[in-house]
Amino acid sequence: MTWSETLRTALEAIRTRRMRSALTVLGILIGIGAVMLTVGLGQGAQQEVADQIDKLGSNLLIVSPGSSTSLSGVRGGRGSATTLTATDATTLADPEVAPDISGVAPVSTTQASLTANGTNWTTNVIGTTAQWPDVRARTLESGRFFTEDELVSAQAEVVLGATTAEELFGVEDPVGSSVTIGSQPFTVIGVLASVGSTVGGDEDDQAVVPSTTFATSVSPDTGTSIGTIYLEAQDGESLSAAYQEATNALLTAHGVTASDADFSVSSQESIVETATSTTRTLTVLLGGIAAISLLVGGIGVMNIMLVSVTERVREIGLRKALGATPRVILRQFLTEASLLGLTGGTLGLLLGVAGAAVLPALLDQPVTVSAAAAVLALGISLLIGVVAGVYPASRAARLSPIDALRNE
Amino acid sequence: MSAEQLGPAAILELVGIGKTYRSGILEVEALRGVDLRVDEGEFVSTMGPSGSGKSTLMHIIGCLDIPTVGQYLLAGEDVSAMTEAQLADVRNRRIGFVFQQFNLLPALSAWRNVELPLVYAGVPRAERRRRAVSALERVGLAERVDHRPSELSGGQQQRVSVARALVTDPQLILADEPTGNLDSVATADVLALFDDLHDQGRTIVLITHEHDVAERAGRTVHMHDGRLLDAAPMGAR
């Protein structure tokens, strides 16, 4: 019996049992579609977090004040101490000390109230150096950032985040206008381009001033201590070297050994790791639920196929009596089951792809459809069809023709 | 050698065939040592009370079931030594089986039912159609080629199954109560077909409960309780 003959027979059998075939295909379709969408949703969330972290800047290292051990032996939590100073930033910026570090941006942060034209807005004010836009990969929407000279001379200049600018000035361009921070008047010299929110919070709602001005006028209590130092490595390859240099330089500067370091240096990668591990858990959970639904759907499909084959044991007996070998019988059912499985799988795949196109608009969540998930889904649907259809058929094909014919 | 050349060759030869059905602890001995020889071109009818083992014997002759003990030679070949695939081939090429229950596939039209054995014989589609239609013509169903079994009378359905049995041109036609479900007119039609086939030199073994049907055969064997009562060869009666 040729393959085309087998295919014809299988198609005929599928057509004869239209309703049952449709239900089988539907079961597989929904299962596969659900798996693809849930996994896609999880992967999309993961991708989104990774993208957000990318916005922090490229080849970024973050130096945070670490736990310092006080004389009484009480260890503060990470970030609780204010162990980083402007001198540390200067040390790290020295190309002799750290040749692989291309940019240093020490950042001090405080909450302050900004006033312009009688409008009041409380936001994060950060004091930093002129390299900040490079290190943090920020661009300006309008105006400019402050220069090294302006930093040294402690100019009362401020660069506003997009949200902050809008809150204070509406649609007007604030460049050149005056803003009062605390009681000190500042001139707005630029507005940052919007980046949306990142894992670090709303990066569009902030006011950036020179660190010198910050220390004298905005937050005198903070003094020269610094919240975080952002470092930019020359390129991806020198990231490890930059990490080493920064760690060693700071250990030397603080006169401590690695075991009781009062700071920590983390890479963007490690932040990505932490952040994505949460979304990965989500993906696994969603995928698990989807897999269970696929399993349940698969069992439903198996049930339909089992009944369908059992009903046809007499047919199998007759075909054997007329000269069909067990192999031919098996091939017929294999073809039939594969056709149903593949049809369901392909339609489920299309459902997944269509859903991935439509869902982001509805849920405001990205959905990633990976080729691996698609191939896996097709494989599973084929497997369901084959196991469900061929197993009972192979049992029936082994019966003697007369036993099969006598089957009720 | 010379003795065999004088008489007709045996198409089937059963020696000490026994069949025991086992269901749980219950054992039913359906056949107890059946010896039977049928020569080429013979028309043998089988009679016997219900439950005497006629159908069981017929299924073994048709290679639809295997005996528990005994030897069965079909056209000189030992059936018990054959593989599943060889058995399928024997059923396909050598034997045409007419079932009491017709056993037609309800989804297929008459000619599609008739062509089935040819599908498994690997005959191309166009030739299958031609041969199936001519087989249906022979049983007088030229007008019903595209009808489904549910659109045919019992007699017509049985004639479709006879057409299916003869479409491969087999040496041996086996029929298990082919007229059991038919009225007298349909019975006469079907029996005339068997006479026809016999006249063309085919070997026919037929089971029946009716004496007038049995009388058409050249020889009648009687079964009782799993045994053949008189397996006397043709002419010895």
Ligand SMILES: Nc1ncnc2c1ncn2[C@@H]1O[C@H](COP(=O)(O)OP(=O)(O)OP(=O)(O)O)[C@@H](O)[C@H]1O
């Ligand atoms: N599959 C089976 N399992 C158990 N016993 C069976 C089976 N098939 C037949 N038998 C038994 O074997 C015996 C012979 O049955 P068989 O069908 O050959 O009788 P028969 O002569 O054809 O009868 P009938 O004229 O009623 O068709 C019966 O006693 C029957 O109950």
Ligand SMILES: [Mg+2]
């Ligand atoms: Mg019977």
